[in-house]
Amino acid sequence: MHPPLPDWERPVIRNDDSIVLEIRYRDVSVVLPGDIGAKVEATLAGAFSPAGVRVLKTPHHGSRTSSSAGFVATLRPDVAVVSAGRQSPFGHPAPTVVRRYTDAGARVYQTGIDGAVVVCTNGAQTRVETTVGTRRFTLGRL
Numbered sequence: 001m002h003p004p005l006p007d008w009e010r011p012v013i014r015n016d017d018s019i020v021l022e023i024r025y026r027d028v029s030v031v032l033p034g035d036i037g038a039k040v041e042a043t044l045a046g047a048f049s050p051a052g053v054r055v056l057k058t059p060h061h062g063s064r065t066s067s068s069a070g071f072v073a074t075l076r077p078d079v080a081v082v083s084a085g086r087q088s089p090f091g092h093p094a095p096t097v098v099r100r101y102t103d104a105g106a107r108v109y110q111t112g113i114d115g116a117v118v119v120c121t122n123g124a125q126t127r128v129e130t131t132v133g134t135r136r137f138t139l140g141r142l
Contacts, residue, residue, distance in 0.1 A: 001020040001021065001022060001044055001047055002018070002019065002020035002033075002036065002040060002043075002044060003016075003017050003018075003019070003020075015034075015035035015036065015037060015060060016035075016036055016037055016039065016040045018033065018034025018035045018036050018040075019034055020032070020033045020034060020036060020040075020044060021033075022048060024049075024051070025121060025123045026122075026123025026124060027051060027052030027053065027123060027124060028051060028052065028053045028054075028055070028121045028123055028124075028126055029048070029049075029051035029053070029054045029055070030054075030055045030056075030057075030119065030121075031048065031054065031055070031056045031057065031075065031077070032057050033056070033057065033058075033059040033066075034059065034060075035059065035060040035061075035063075035066070036059050036060065036066060037059070037060060037063075037065045037066050038065060038066060038068040038071070041059065041066065041067075041068050041070070041071035042068065042070060042071070044071075045070055045071050045074040045075070046074070048074065048075055052124075053078050053079075053121070053126045053139045054075060054076065054077045054078055054079075055077065055078065055079040055081065055119050055126065055128075056075055056077035056079065056080050056081070056106075057081050057083060058080050058081065058082045058083070058093065058097070058101070059071075060092075061082065061083055061084040061088070061090070061092035061093060062082040062084055062092050062093020062094055062097045062098060062110075063090070063092055063093070063094060063097070064091075064094035064096060064097060066097070067097045067100060067101070069100060072100050072101060072104050072106075073104065076104060076105070076106075077101070077104070077106045078105075078106060078107065078126075078139055079106060079107050079108075079109065079119070079126075079128055079139070080101040080106040080107070080108045080109070081108075081109045081110075081111070081117045081119075082097075082098070082108065082109065082110045082111065082112075083111050084110065084111060084112050085111070085112050086112035086113065087112070088112065093110065098110075107128070109128065109130060113132075114130035114131075114132050115130050115131035115132045116130065116131040117129075117130055117131075118130070118131070125138055125139065126138065126139045127139075
């Protein structure tokens with residue numbers, strides 16, 4: 001979905017040059033937005049089709065410069081996975097970003113707390129488990 005083809009050849013690569021992927025399997029959408037920020041989020045938000053279940057790897061490790069209110073409201077993820085180490089020296093994830101996802105109804109998983117997050121789907125049901133094993137659930141219709 002991003003970046004546009006002629007736009008990726010730069011001498012200096014920026015976070016906003018990240019590749020953005022949406023993987024669809026039946027009624028399940030998994031969005032992998034790299035390190036994009038709010039400016040790119042605004043250009044992409046309308047490109048996502050509704051999904052029965054949406055899993056989002058949060059942009060830029062939950063940085064305060066990403067996961068804008070509009071992006072979160074448009075995607076309405078059921079699950080938000082924050083890939084950031086425990087006690088990140090960059091302050092990732094920003095508490096306001098985590099709150100934005102929880103306020104939107106997403107179940108938030110943080111690799112720095114939950115360990116590796118495993119998402120499995122058959123296109124109708126989606127199961128999420130952590131390597132810590134204390135948080136697991138299934139979404140979707142039977």
